[in-house]
Amino acid sequence: MSKKKPINNLVVISDLHCGCQLGLCPPEGVRLDEGGSYIPNSVQLAIWGHWEEFWKWVRQTTKREPFTVVVNGDALDGVHHNSTHQWSFNLEDQSDCAFQILKPVIDQCGGRYYHLRGTEAHVGPSGVEEECLAKRLGAIPDKMGKYARNELWVRVGDALIHILHHVGTTSSSAYEATAVNKELTEEYIEAARWGEEPPDYVVRSHRHRSIAVNIDCAKGYAAGIVTPGWQGKTPFSFRIAGARLAPPQFGGYLFRQGDEEHYYRRFVRHLPRAEVEVSI
Numbered sequence: 001m002s003k004k005k006p007i008n009n010l011v012v013i014s015d016l017h018c019g020c021q022l023g024l025c026p027p028e029g030v031r032l033d034e035g036g037s038y039i040p041n042s043v044q045l046a047i048w049g050h051w052e053e054f055w056k057w058v059r060q061t062t063k064r065e066p067f068t069v070v071v072n073g074d075a076l077d078g079v080h081h082n083s084t085h086q087w088s089f090n091l092e093d094q095s096d097c098a099f100q101i102l103k104p105v106i107d108q109c110g111g112r113y114y115h116l117r118g119t120e121a122h123v124g125p126s127g128v129e130e131e132c133l134a135k136r137l138g139a140i141p142d143k144m145g146k147y148a149r150n151e152l153w154v155r156v157g158d159a160l161i162h163i164l165h166h167v168g169t170t171s172s173s174a175y176e177a178t179a180v181n182k183e184l185t186e187e188y189i190e191a192a193r194w195g196e197e198p199p200d201y202v203v204r205s206h207r208h209r210s211i212a213v214n215i216d217c218a219k220g221y222a223a224g225i226v227t228p229g230w231q232g233k234t235p236f237s238f239r240i241a242g243a244r245l246a247p248p249q250f251g252g253y254l255f256r257q258g259d260e261e262h263y264y265r266r267f268v269r270h271l272p273r274a275e276v277e278v279s280i
Contacts, residue, residue: 012072015229016229019097025040074206115137117149166205203226
C-alpha cells in the first residue's frame with residue numbers, strides 16, 4: 001500500500017463578514033428566509049473579482065498540488081455594536097451566504113478544511129454561529145469535537161505554524177508592526193519557558209490589514225503575520241484613526257514547503273480611493 005503524500009500547502013483566509021453590505025457576497029446574490037433575495041452592490045462585486053483572482057493565484061502558486069484551507073474567524077458579520085449595516089439580521093441568512101461561498105472552496109481542497117472562531121461580537125458567545133457553520137461545512141474537528149476551534153497548531157513540511165484570530169491593533173500606521181512583533185516575541189518566550197518548540201510562523205487576523213514581520217533565529221527565520229480580510233470600509237471604519245484613511249485590503253496567505261525550505265507567499269489587493277467628484 002503506497003504511503004500518502006504529505007500536503008505541502010496551507011492557505012489561510014479570514015474575515016469574510018458575510019451578512020454585511022460590504023462583506024463577501026456571491027454575484028448571484030443570496031436567497032433570504034422569507035423567499036426574497038439580497039443582490040450585491042458594486043463594491044461587493046469588485047471584492048468578488050479579487051476573491052476569484054485569489055483562488056486562481058492559489059492554484060498557480062501551489063502548482064496545482066493539493067492544499068489545506070484555514071478560515072481564521074469572522075466568516076459571519078453577525079448583529080453587533082447597534083449596527084444597521086447588515087443586509088439581514090437573520091443569522092441563518094448570513095450563514096447560508098458563508099456556506100454558499102465556502103462550499104466550493106472545500107470541494108477544491110478535498111475537505112482538508114479547518115475553521116477557527118473569531119470575535120464574539122460577530123459570531124456569538126463562544127463562537128456559536130461559527131461552530132454551526134463549520135460543522136455544516138464539514139470542518140476537521142479538534143480532539144474535543146469542536147468544529148470551529150480557538151487555535152490551531154499545524155505543521156506544513158518542516159514548518160510549525162500557530163494560528164488564532166485575535167491580535168492587538170493600533171490607530172497609527174507608524175506602529176502597525178508593534179503588536180505583530182510583540183505576538184511573535186511572546187510566542188518565543190512562552191516556548192522557551194515551557195520547553196516547547198517555537199513556531200516558525202505566528203498567524204493572526206482580525207485587523208483586516210496584511211503585514212509580515214520577519215526575525216532571524218536559529219531555525220532560519222520566524223515570521224509574525226496578519227492576514228487581510230474580505231470586507232470593505234464600513235461606517236464604523238470611518239470613525240477609527242488610521243482605518244478611516246486606509247483603503248480596505250483583500251486576500252490571504254499561502255504557506256508552502258518547497259524542495260529545500262518552507263516559505264510564505266501573500267496575495268493582497270485593495271480598492272482605490274474615491275474619485276474626485278468636484279473641481280472648483
